[in-house]
Amino acid sequence: MRASRLVSLLLLLQTKGRMTAQALADELEVSVRTIYRDVDSLHAAGVPLYGDAGPAGGYQLLDGYRTRLTGLTEQEAESLFLAGLPGPAAELGLGEAVSAAQLKLMAALPSSMRDRATRMSTRFHLDAPAWYYDPERSPFLEVVADAVWHARALEVSYRRWQAPEDVTRVLRPLGLVLKAGRWYLVALGSSRVSTYRVSQIQAVRALEETFERPVFDLAAYWAASLEDFQARQHTGSAVLRLSARGWSSFASHVLPVVARAAEESAVPDGSWTRVTIPIESVGHATGMVLRMGAEVEVLEPVELRERVTAVVRELSALYAPGGATGAS
Incomplete structure (x- = not known):
């Protein structure tokens, strides 16, 4: 258990950068005193880890240090091959990247984990679209996804379900959601955040304008939207x-x-x-x-x-x- 926690502490610092002892304790659900002991153990093992005192202080790995440990358990390695949906990844233009990442992960895994991960990928298949629906054509999905990633404004021609049907909007994209095989864009318009079905976008133009993305919880917004939709329905x-x-x-x-x-x-x-x-x-x-x-x-x-x-x-x-x- 302690060895697993030490690996988790090391990976947290590697992925998140500087963290206080309290933040590490909260993440790992242990006491601050336990974090102090774990840091001493990592020091003794030769890990280049140092700490700064003060309000802006915390523990940090030496710049450029990367561990080759993944910290993956057998179950975690298996789950990674369920997490990637090749269809949606390809729609976003990431099909080759996902395949390459899985190949690299497979090569890095010990042989026992590699066998289990291979068995998982050959025996379980995730199919996101709902029954009786053909996949929607969303020719502008890659452009939209790029704008979401780079916080770039979009000018879109959009076909609505009510009059006026065809409208033009300048949107600040905040996120994409895949629901039952259909892609939805969550974006900030002139005054509020709204949801747009990507397949209903008739034309799109990425603007030079970028924006500072506000603090926004995409999952919470989507859950609230579904609840509101059902209430109005x-x-x-x-x-x-x-x-x-x-x-x-x-x-x-x-x-x-x-x-x-x-x-x-x-x-x-x-x-x-x-x-x-x-x-x-x-x-x-x-x-x-x-x-x-x-x-x-x-x-x-x-x-x-x-x-x-x-x-x-x-x-x-x-x-x-x-x-x-x-x-x-």
Whole structure:
């Protein structure tokens, strides 16, 4: 355990530069006194490590010193071959770089780890896009990614879902997100941070203007955006009765947020279960109800119940003897 911690301490200094004893202690979840002892051990082992006192002080490796240790455990080495998605990397123009990096990593690993890593890469494959969707064409992805990396402003022609459909914007790109095989650009516009689907960019021009990237947590922004999207997506609610079979399969027919709402509101109703769920619209909810057939009954709202009834009557007339096909 201590040997692993010493390697971790060394790698932290190698990757982050100067760090105080307290910062090292926080990262490694040990006491400051333990850090002092570990530093003494590294000194004794000949590692060129020195410390400066004062508010701006801390421990630092001698300039130019690089250890050849990776500190990788077997599980960590295996996971690296799951972390790289070759498809998205190629879309960003990094396909060759990822292949070269994996090749170098493989060459640097001990033979035992190399065998395990090879087995991992040949037995597990990550496929990011969702089912039933063709990969989106995003011809300007590399230009956008370069602007994200170099904090360079972009002038984009963008096609929206609402009028006016075609707009021109000057954006300060903050990050890229890959969601279900689709790329999204998170960027600062004239006044606020917004999300843009990269495939909807019709033209792009990298400007000479660069900008100072603000402190921005891309992961936190994305999580909040998804939560806000789901809240705005469901504008109404419905009360349903589900048979035992309908209740057991309900989660497979709806989004997780709807399934959670059903779970939280579930009340026994004889051999059935009564639930209250959020819905996007009467039309959208009608399709969900019809997919479940006779395993669900709509209680509220009246508009949804009437719409399902009307569709069922239309289907009954269509499939009745002498219906639409027979009449022709």
